[in-house]
Amino acid sequence: MTNLDLSKPTSDAAPAGTPLLDVDDLRVEFRTRTGTVHAVNGVSYSLAAGETLAILGESGSGKSVSAQAIMGILETPPAVISGGGIWFEGRNVLEMSAEDQRKVRGPGISMIFQDALSSLNPVYSVGFQIGEMFRAHRGMSRKEARKRAVELMDRVRIPAAARRVDDYPHQFSGGMRQRVMIAMAIALDPRILIADEPTTALDVTVQAQVMDLLKDLQRETGMGLILITHDLGVVNEVADNVAVMYAGEIVERGTVDDVFTRPAHPYTEGLMGSVPQVEAKGGRLQPIAGQPPNLARIPSGCPFHPRCARRRLGAEAAPGRECSTDVPPLRLVVPGREAACHYSEEVLGVRAP
């Protein structure tokens, strides 16, 4: 586990210990006829080699869009990266030419998706599709690429890889297809693997297998892993650090142990109260009121305030900390922990200084 890098990214030469990836104040908008949708509003995080960072959020929180921006796979238009930088190994990817971006991203960062079936081409065998990575990027021969594909399928623990290399995607179960996609993603030994809801479509027993596989691969290669998910349990079992997103912003950030044990943002606190646990029947759930916001009409002030049980409005609020008008910045609350709430100390139960 690495320390959380809370300082602004440094763009200078990259000495040892510099994060692999630095996302700095990233902003993404979708410009549509009916208005501008602010999907990502100033998101910053960094990832070191061997680190697992979970990005936790509900639908519409911008967690997937920020990852797609890193991968350069946003549909533009309508999407526009309206600000910020993405620093990969000390170089700002957004300032490179399209050709350079492809050279950096292809072998450097790769991604796996929730829906393995639609990410695989149904008319080619899986071996051919895995081998494609080697043929396209390494110029290998068909025969050589096929051999490497079998090796990779073995590595992601697909049973009888040599026999199944010529099978087609529909002949695999959901868990096995997800493994095929992981094999393609790690084919070129990426420094960073972004997993976008990798197990959401899978059954719980298969989910456990796939998460184990990802952790093992990470241990072998030392790659950084960004895990995008809405599942608190997966975050707890797999990630080192977690960034909680809401309405396109990071509202809380810290180590998983800290954040899950003592949340500093009312939204995180609300999420914890919303999920029943398998360990005990538990009492009545404490849901967050209301619905996630429409990103075309993000509420003023703190975006969470309409749903927040702890909000302070009008005269109740401390000066400059009125929840419906003053935007709370992401600030250091206690060492190693940031939260974007005016009243984080109360949430934490820590006496305000």
Place this chain on the structure above:
Amino acid sequence: MTDQQQVDLRKDEVEAGTTTGLASPSVDVTNERQNSLWSDAWGELKRNPLFWIGAVFGLLFLLMAIVPQLFARGADPRACSLSNSNQKPSAEHWFGFDQQGCDYLANVVYGARNSLIIGLLAVAVVLVLGVVVGAVSGFYGGWVDSLLSRLTDIFYAIPFILGAIVVLRSGILGRGVVAVAIALAAFGWMTAMRLVRSQVIAVKSSDYVAAARAMGASNGRILLRHILPNAVAPVLVYTTITIGVLIAAEATLTFLGVGLQRPAISWGLQIENGQSLLRTAPHLVLFPSIVLTVTVMAFVMMGDALRDALDPRQRA
């Protein structure tokens, strides 16, 4: 906090569904009637300029078909004088004269009746056949579907125009306007049927149909309330476009010598006759073509507007 902010906050909360209910247990009825799909669709249509443009042109041509005298500027389409043959348009005779020396404006205006009757009648038959056969086939499935689908395939196998020629040649129906319309519809309903059938099959397996069935709703109710409203929209669009195709097909039949015959007047006849004189008298093709195009556009616009109005998801 300003009033505006309080209003905004209140709105956010209501939209979020947090402040409804328990706080105000007594419910006031908001208005006396509940909206239905069709009344909402009409409200939506009324606001759509596309619909109004289409409707104005549509009505104009309809009026032209009913009382052509109003539009012909006093000319009689059959009062011809060969001395005027192929004369170019002038201030006196806006559309000029045709080969026989008849006033062309009057001819085009009087042509609206036959062309529209053929287009509308044929499309009505296409729509009824397509929706009924398609809905029955898709909804009941099984052997009914197999039988009706094979029947459709048989009709598909016969080229549209060839089929119409055979029917018209046989003389069972005669050679009048109704005969041409029915001959065209008889070989043109299959695409509508397939559209309806595939839509019905898609909608049939949806959860809301399962919900209605689990509630005990009858087959008729499920078809009329759930399946057809969700299945007919693409067909409506298709059929409005088909009106134009059918009007043009009538022209083809005429050209082949089995459609309407002179002295009948129709746009198809005029376009076909004008074709051979395209170099010397281009206006003979130009004017009926423009009118035909505008008519088709009018129906397509109305079809588009109708599709949007029938789909609540399109509304802002």
Place this chain on the structure above:
Amino acid sequence: MSEPREHGATAASSLSKPAPTPVAPTLEEPAASGARGPLGDTLLEVRGLQKHFPLTQGIVFKRTIGHVRAVDGVDLTLRRGETVGLVGESGCGKSTVSKLIVALERPTAGSILYKGKDVARMGGRALKEYRREVQIIFQDPYASLNPRMTVGDIVAEGWAVHDDVAPKKGRLKRTQELLDRVGLNPDYVNRYPHQFSGGQRQRIGIARALALQPEVIVCDEPVSALDVSVQAQVVNLLEDLQDEFGLSYLFIAHDLSVVRHISDRVAVMYLGSIVEEGTDEQVYASPSHPYTQALLSSVPLHEPHLRGQKDRILLQGDVPSPADPPSGCRFRTRCWKAQDVCATEAPALVDRGQGHPSACHFAEARMVVPVDAE
């Protein structure tokens, strides 16, 4: 005819406080006395339920080349006022069970008894009445509401089918009361489903089910498609409605945590049949079927301090095809306890000394989920 109607009217009495109901006089009596009966009557009894879908080949001349045994021997009992959870992974047949129970599919064999009467033999009026009393809530809140109907029409549709439930006059008011009860703004009757978020749509689906004053609601993955924070709202709403109207739920889901939270009793399903059944405490704290143990051990825990405290049982291979299930015990191909007897003899779902039924020859209680000490 008249008797079931009485039940229904009672169940919904508090919803329609001022509104006239067909059998009004008994309404103000203490609820449990007459019509409603004591808590714990058996409402639904499923015995040996099977559903086999034929596998066909050919388009014009279809021939059957096999059967998918989607449901292959399911026993369930649902008593009044209780929630029975049915858990299993995708493809285990739990959704088919829900369709069979609401009579959307006909069983191949076995019976579903509702208040002692076989649903498969019901016809006409009896079936219609059954369909009023047993409602279903679907998983996908986007697909389960007709996009071309207003919310008011959707909620009120049941009354057009069962016009004795609510008099024509005042239906709009009843609709608005229902929307209000499920936490939606009653002014939204004229809106369309697409104008609502997923959680709100699920509330509309719940209002539609409630409109018919049902006794039983089959909830087929009702919260799986919802965001975490909204999921909890809907779970709480379902619990409140159960208390208010004395509803019984068959709660079908793949999320073991939600099922434990909401259920009084839990049945675990694997490849078409039930492998273990018991109270939530019995099944979760001392699971005795190897599949239940493996399933529970895979659920990620939310508490950092419990991380790594449980045995992880990783299952080998994939679920076999329901078209060609293994002989004997269905689970034996992936089971670490399997012996010869498992291939020849299918284990019955009986109590083998664990205090609750388990379909394993070698059933043995084992704690896999750590108990949260805090």
